[in-house]
Amino acid sequence: METQPTILHADLDAFYAAVEQLLNPDLRGKPIAVGGGVVLAASYEAKAFGVRGGMPGRRARELCPQLIFVSGHFAEYRRLGDAAIAVLGDFTPLIERISIDEAFADVAGCTHLFGTPAEIAATIRQRVRDELGLPISIGVARTKHLAKIGSQVAKPDGLVVVDPRRELDFLHDLPVELMWGVGPIAKAKLNEQGILTIGQLANTPGRSIERLLGVAAGEKLAALAWNRDPREIRTHHRARSAGAQSALGKRRPDDRIVQPTLLHLADRVASRLRAKSLAGRTVTARVRFADLRAVTRSITLDAPIAATTMLAEIAGELVRQELADHPREKYISLLAISVSHLDEQRALQLDLPLGLADERRRPGAKTGMARWTADKAIDKIRERFGWDAVGYGSALETSRSVPDEFRKLAEKEL
């Protein structure tokens, strides 16, 4: 007797655009894009013209002159995304949420209550349609990889159940780029070798794939191509890093730009860490130049930090080194800060100034205790009055190319 396919992958179709068309009936059936300077999301009608997420608004308008731009209803995305995932939650607690609009679920334990996995998937799709007004595609299979591919094949607004007896038949005819982990670069390398389908990949010697894509990727893809996917549903993820970035257009790497930008980024990252009683030992700063080449520099500290000004200063030093290493670069186009090696801070330690030892090297600087107190005070005010009530980096308001609400949607739970 075979294992039944009980893994579902559910994926809301063109989610942000679908929400806009739900909220405003005039937009239904029309090519729309959420965003302005940059396309954050496009409706299927717009995708038909080649409009894609991340594309400059101007380019999108060239491709599709009748494209309608709408500013996003980000709070609605949050609400409806959560509501859709909650429908899954009515069937099983075994849910792994991937993003605002996508999740895996394992329904093995509830088929006696609700019917076969295929019936459950059909019910979920109907309920999301009826209760929320949104199309959602679902793949059902024995593994996450097949379920994910199933939902991609099912789009838009479809359901695909992969018959356990026909898994390799299903898989091997599909193009390699449908596999998890095959992006534009890997696809090009594989295609160059005449490998177009997953079946062709499966029948290529493991060694040549590893030579092409590296050992880890080669082994992973070979396993997936033969339908060996050991990954299980993971309901609790621990984030391994937290970061923030800001595109700047094209600017001279001037302290008057760099410092306030880094302070703002540090503020975003550090306050998120403090809210979850986390701190991190490794600070990474990224500078992108005008030609979009980027360099990173990182430092691993002896003790984890979560203080805004300290993070900003360390990032500032890293950025200074990067700029010094590239004296011929006249312009920068992006700054980013990331903190990793995250560690849970015990409540007791949290009330103490972290990195106090650093003060010795900075005579005259604010003490660690003073900084910590200032951070905590800001956190408290924000708890009561909202993020914008107080903080750093207000000078940057005008240069923000993407709304903060959009950023928040992309943040993973720490």
Place this chain on the structure above:
DNA sequence: TCTGGGGTCCTAGGACCC
């Protein structure tokens, strides 16, 4: 007319330790 912002994981070289 060069594209936003949040992440994860892998690779490769070097330092350092036993």
Place this chain on the structure above:
DNA sequence: TCTGGGGTCCTAGGACCC
């Protein structure tokens, strides 16, 4: 003087995913 090997951590870059 030249010779071995394994393991861990750090750093920089890159591919990929949503």
